[in-house]
Amino acid sequence: MNDVARAAGVSLKTVSNVLNDYEFIRPATKQKVLDAIAELGYEANLTARSLRSGKTRMLGLVLSDLSIPYYGELASRLMTVAASRGYRVLVEQSGADGVHELSALQGPFRQLTDGLLFNPLALDVETVAANQGSKPIVMLGEHIADPRFDLVTMKNAEAAEAITAHLLAGGRRRIAVLGASAGDTTDSPGLRLNGHRKALEAAGAQLDPALVVPCDWRRDGGASGVGSLLDSGIRFDAVFGLNDVIALGAMHELLVRGINVPDDVAVAGFDNIDEARFAAPSLTTVSPGMEEIAERSIQLLIDRIEGVEASPAGLHVEAGFELKVRDSAP
Amino acid sequence: MNDVARAAGVSLKTVSNVLNDYEFIRPATKQKVLDAIAELGYEANLTARSLRSGKTRMLGLVLSDLSIPYYGELASRLMTVAASRGYRVLVEQSGADGVHELSALQGPFRQLTDGLLFNPLALDVETVAANQGSKPIVMLGEHIADPRFDLVTMKNAEAAEAITAHLLAGGRRRIAVLGASAGDTTDSPGLRLNGHRKALEAAGAQLDPALVVPCDWRRDGGASGVGSLLDSGIRFDAVFGLNDVIALGAMHELLVRGINVPDDVAVAGFDNIDEARFAAPSLTTVSPGMEEIAERSIQLLIDRIEGVEASPAGLHVEAGFELKVRDSAP
């Protein structure tokens, strides 16, 4: 920067002012500086800038594991949105482990970032509250929904309600739910099951616990879940997989056993992963608005960082969902 | 740090020396400093350290898109390995776009990192060579294999050769290849096809171009690829999907059409993604040693950064592969 100042015949601070779009600079001066910068190929030193300004223009993202497709996709979109706002995203994997979550919350990671997008899975609210530090945090997901924290999440219950209503409207009466236990009421499985129950009751029906099958939230979980249901002889005319890979695994198992989808059994999922569109038959599902979640959470966090958002912490945002009716449950 | 120095009754530099494991410190002094640090809850300012030392202890990772499962998984492992060595990973998505790749190579991103793990897909070697800057770069993948650059990659040809040899040993004679054009010779499709051809020739057979079907490297690509093959009436007794999702898509289509896997048609893939193990039937594939790729590339990059690795740039490492024989092609 010294060299630039000398080349342009101005002071160090004037160069800095040009770089920071300071208001009162004569156009001629500004041009001289810009020319010198171009001439010398100067690039500002971000580390020094951070040291002096106290800002890194990086956002922290804490999630369990990038190798889980949903998180990979979420991280990808968050990074894209953040980039468009002039921020970078630094990712920290917690492995859904409380110890790691806590160290991401307190440790050096925090120093490197101006704010945190935090998707806790293990830590309880009080621990988070006691260790939140002074920089802004925006929560993602279902695990922590507390009035003290900003939160961006999806309409789990409403979306599940909508998809069940769609199945009911299609004449399905016995809908198997894969991926929850009948008693769940919290986190993704519980909230989605609640929505499902509500749609049933709105139609004057009752949730049959025998049709609620817990399974791993993965493809083989859906396959074995629907398999055991078939083996046990319980009748059903639709399957609601609480996420898409469960639904796809179930659909695969149905097709392999010669059961027609959707004629014999309709299948619906949740998430609208890319693959849902290309499955055979294409999967009816609900898109939870990941794009909007990315947009809103980044926006909110940056507003907090830059002091734009004046409202007290505790803003809760729910992204809109969209029903995607496809061939597996028309 | 000033406060710590005062509390411990030593100089600023002594505290710094304790933090940096300087050799000549009396145990008693060291303990006093550590006590003061614990007492005050002091944490070193990483930004200031970076400014002074010129190192950020961050590694850059440039890849096309984290939402692609392979890259999500790779990033996840790289981050884990890097963390165990005291480094963080800062990811930049290029979208497989040359403009973005170039800006990641030259831009401010480079400043924030001590070295680069670079998986170029669009940029040509000369452009990379002309813009490599002064910090170490380790290439990942198949796109750039140039003696000027360090490279960590997988044994594409050898692994494909092994899997084809396995299919041949199982008595399969007409192996359809999904995911390449008959003329491909470079990058992943070409290298894997080369290995396939070599195994055929070693068995005294020839590659039949009619059995080489180009398709998208995705699930529906594999499904439609094998579908068009079936529709055209071309006979085959095995399918080699050039990656696992192609193979899984093909297997799905075969099963839906009532074709038995593996009795009528054996199916093999490439990558050993998590899902391969849980598919029905489980997928025979080849594990390209992603764990080893992560280990070796991080190790090599850090060695270059810290000046341990003395050999001139241009080290090429190929991770070992492992054949995973499962039910789809026993």
Added chain:
DNA sequence: AGTCGATTCTATAACGTTGTATATTCTGCG
């Protein structure tokens, strides 16, 4: 012409650490 306020620019001091050079304290040995 002189004054005032707005505009434009600059000198200097930080931000919190580590490198260099140097001062001080030990230790062992003649």
Added chain:
DNA sequence: CGCAGAATATACAACGTTATAGAATCGACT
């Protein structure tokens, strides 16, 4: 006991930027 040399600790400067406060310039109005 004194001295060399190792061991230990320190002072000071520097990394490259931005914040603060103040200086210089300018235009408009008395």
